[in-house]
Amino acid sequence: MIRLNIIGAGRVGKTLGLLWRRAEVANIQDVLCRSDESAQAATNCIGAGTPVTAWSELRPADVHLLAVPDDALPATGEKLAETIDLAGSIVFHTSGWLSSDDLSAARENGAFAASVHPIKGFPEPRSAADSFRGTWCAIEGQSEAVGVLRPAFEAIGAQLVDLETDRKPLYHTATIMACNYVVALAALAQKSLVASGIPDDRAMEMLIPLMRNTVDNLEHLGPVHALTGPVVRGDGTTVAAHLVALSKWDASVAHTYADLATHLIDIAAEQGTSPESLDRVEAALKSSS
Numbered sequence: 001m002i003r004l005n006i007i008g009a010g011r012v013g014k015t016l017g018l019l020w021r022r023a024e025v026a027n028i029q030d031v032l033c034r035s036d037e038s039a040q041a042a043t044n045c046i047g048a049g050t051p052v053t054a055w056s057e058l059r060p061a062d063v064h065l066l067a068v069p070d071d072a073l074p075a076t077g078e079k080l081a082e083t084i085d086l087a088g089s090i091v092f093h094t095s096g097w098l099s100s101d102d103l104s105a106a107r108e109n110g111a112f113a114a115s116v117h118p119i120k121g122f123p124e125p126r127s128a129a130d131s132f133r134g135t136w137c138a139i140e141g142q143s144e145a146v147g148v149l150r151p152a153f154e155a156i157g158a159q160l161v162d163l164e165t166d167r168k169p170l171y172h173t174a175t176i177m178a179c180n181y182v183v184a185l186a187a188l189a190q191k192s193l194v195a196s197g198i199p200d201d202r203a204m205e206m207l208i209p210l211m212r213n214t215v216d217n218l219e220h221l222g223p224v225h226a227l228t229g230p231v232v233r234g235d236g237t238t239v240a241a242h243l244v245a246l247s248k249w250d251a252s253v254a255h256t257y258a259d260l261a262t263h264l265i266d267i268a269a270e271q272g273t274s275p276e277s278l279d280r281v282e283a284a285l286k287s288s289s
């Protein structure tokens with residue numbers, strides 16, 4: 001079993017600790033938080049580990065997971081490297097856009113560095129642990145670290161995909177668009193429905209089946225064939241009417257609608273909408289800008 005220290009045990013630290021404890025992949029050793037209260041809460045949640053608040057109490061381990069907020073990661077790596085001898089151990093974090101290069105202090109101190117980013121939201125540790133199986137995780141870093149972390153993640157049901165270290169920021173934008181931007185679009189659609197006279201408490205309820213069906217279509221058909229609606233039909237008049245209505249209500253939403261429509265035009269072209277039809281949509285977009 002891997003002897004694991006967890007430094008920063010919030011949502012991700014607790015979830016991974018709990019999963020590895022349950023799967024008997026890791027022996028959870030020290031769990032370092034900034035307060036007694038949160039260190040104790042973390043070890044209670046994981047069901048193992050010694051709660052620690054002082055860096056001087058941290059013991060050497062096979063693997064150190066740094067699960068602190070992204071902004072605190074480089075400094076936390078430096079602190080770890082100052083505190084204990086890391087020769088031959090593995091240090092990794094779970095940030096989406098930072099990489100193993102952001103653990104240079106630990107590497108200089110003899111550690112092998114990596115990052116493993118789970119493409120999943122972790123709102124609450126127990127439910128996140130229960131639904132973790134099948135989660136895609138992007139992994140990059142030194143081969144010695146990847147060689148240990150890959151089987152440790154696979155043992156808790158992760159699906160691993162290799163990533164180039166210098167591509168992490170671009171990779172992370174994809175996960176943010178598929179998650180956070182969908183939330184932004186859903187919220188705009190909800191507000192727009194309410195502005196059109198639909199009761200507030202009904203609006204999201206009406207949108208969810210449509211959104212779920214769209215995700216199902218994306219899964220089964222891919223984006224090119226999942227696309228329906230006025231752009232792929234070449235209904236320029238409809239697009240123009242939408243932009244007039246949105247501009248009267250909220251000009252910034254009209255801009256977002258028009259910006260995204262330009263990407264829909266590319267998808268519609270791939271689906272086979274004629275250039276003449278797409279010209280009508282483009283003309284509607286130009287006349288509104």
Ligand SMILES: NC(=O)c1ccc[n+]([C@@H]2O[C@H](COP(=O)([O-])OP(=O)(O)OC[C@H]3O[C@@H](n4cnc5c(N)ncnc54)[C@H](OP(=O)(O)O)[C@@H]3O)[C@@H](O)[C@H]2O)c1
Pocket residue numbers: 007008009010011012013032033034035038039067068069070072076093094095096117118119120121122123
């Ligand atoms: N949450 C997600 O959905 C998710 C998904 C994928 C990846 N990630 C990544 O996972 C990492 C951890 O995220 P999280 O959501 O688990 O964060 P979190 O719930 O906010 O937990 C962060 C932990 O770090 C500690 N901490 C906060 N500020 C610190 C500082 N300045 N110095 C040292 N420790 C500090 C907290 O300390 P105390 O307990 O001591 O207050 C807490 O234990 C991040 O790199 C994030 O990008 C998160």
